[in-house]
Amino acid sequence: MVALHPLIDNGLKRGDPNFSGGTLECHCLNDRVAVRISGNVAHNHACGCSKCWKPSGALFSVVGVVPVSNLTVTANKQKLHVIDPSAVIQRNACKECGVHMYGRIEKDHPFKGLDFVHAELSSEEGWQEPQFAAFVSSIIEQGFDANKMDEVRSKFKRVGLETYDCLSPTLMDLIASYTYKAK
Ligand SMILES: N[C@@H](CCC(=O)N[C@@H](CSCO)C(=O)NCC(=O)O)C(=O)O
Numbered sequence: 001m002v003a004l005h006p007l008i009d010n011g012l013k014r015g016d017p018n019f020s021g022g023t024l025e026c027h028c029l030n031d032r033v034a035v036r037i038s039g040n041v042a043h044n045h046a047c048g049c050s051k052c053w054k055p056s057g058a059l060f061s062v063v064g065v066v067p068v069s070n071l072t073v074t075a076n077k078q079k080l081h082v083i084d085p086s087a088v089i090q091r092n093a094c095k096e097c098g099v100h101m102y103g104r105i106e107k108d109h110p111f112k113g114l115d116f117v118h119a120e121l122s123s124e125e126g127w128q129e130p131q132f133a134a135f136v137s138s139i140i141e142q143g144f145d146a147n148k149m150d151e152v153r154s155k156f157k158r159v160g161l162e163t164y165d166c167l168s169p170t171l172m173d174l175i176a177s178y179t180y181k182a183k
Pocket residue numbers: 047048049050051052063087088089090134135138141
């Protein structure tokens with residue numbers, strides 16, 4: 001049985017529409033980086049791409065977005081560094097434990113103004129549950145056996161998540177509209 005992600009493998013736990021936010025913490029034993037988020041995440045999704053942080057043993061990351069203005073680093077900011085300055089999403093990770101605390105878009109982009117975060121780094125409950133699975137085929141690029149993709153996609157379907165090899169139609173339409181307007 002494939003392990004997709006701990007928040008998905010045993011079925012989804014619905015989030016709380018009135019959830020007011022929480023604090024993300026890195027995995028260091030001491031001096032953890034802390035990031036306060038006010039409000040919930042949106043467009044929360046499983047992501048199979050090679051760039052998003054995944055908990056150990058998971059094939060997928062779970063990542064959502066929050067407005068930049070809803071995010072504040074509240075402890076040990078000095079431990080953060082941008083892991084790949086050439087990427088669209090500037091992932092700020094803890095230098096010690098490697099956990100990605102937030103990914104910010106600095107260049108012109110349809111998602112500029114939003115930060116990518118992993119709500120599972122917080123102990124509070126009520127975060128929006130994953131809405132879809134994105135970049136599913138990308139796990140093959142990381143060594144996953146292409147012959148087992150039916151198992152992966154049907155496991156997502158069983159918990160009620162649609163699978164895509166890019167982002168969801170809503171997000172892809174936003175990107176395409178931005179591209180058209182920019183011409
Ligand atoms: N096959 C590639 C895909 C990487 C990719 O394009 N990832 C998406 C989704 S990340 C969260 O949804 C993306 O937008 N990346 C921009 C960035 O990471 O800067 C792979 O697996 O690497």
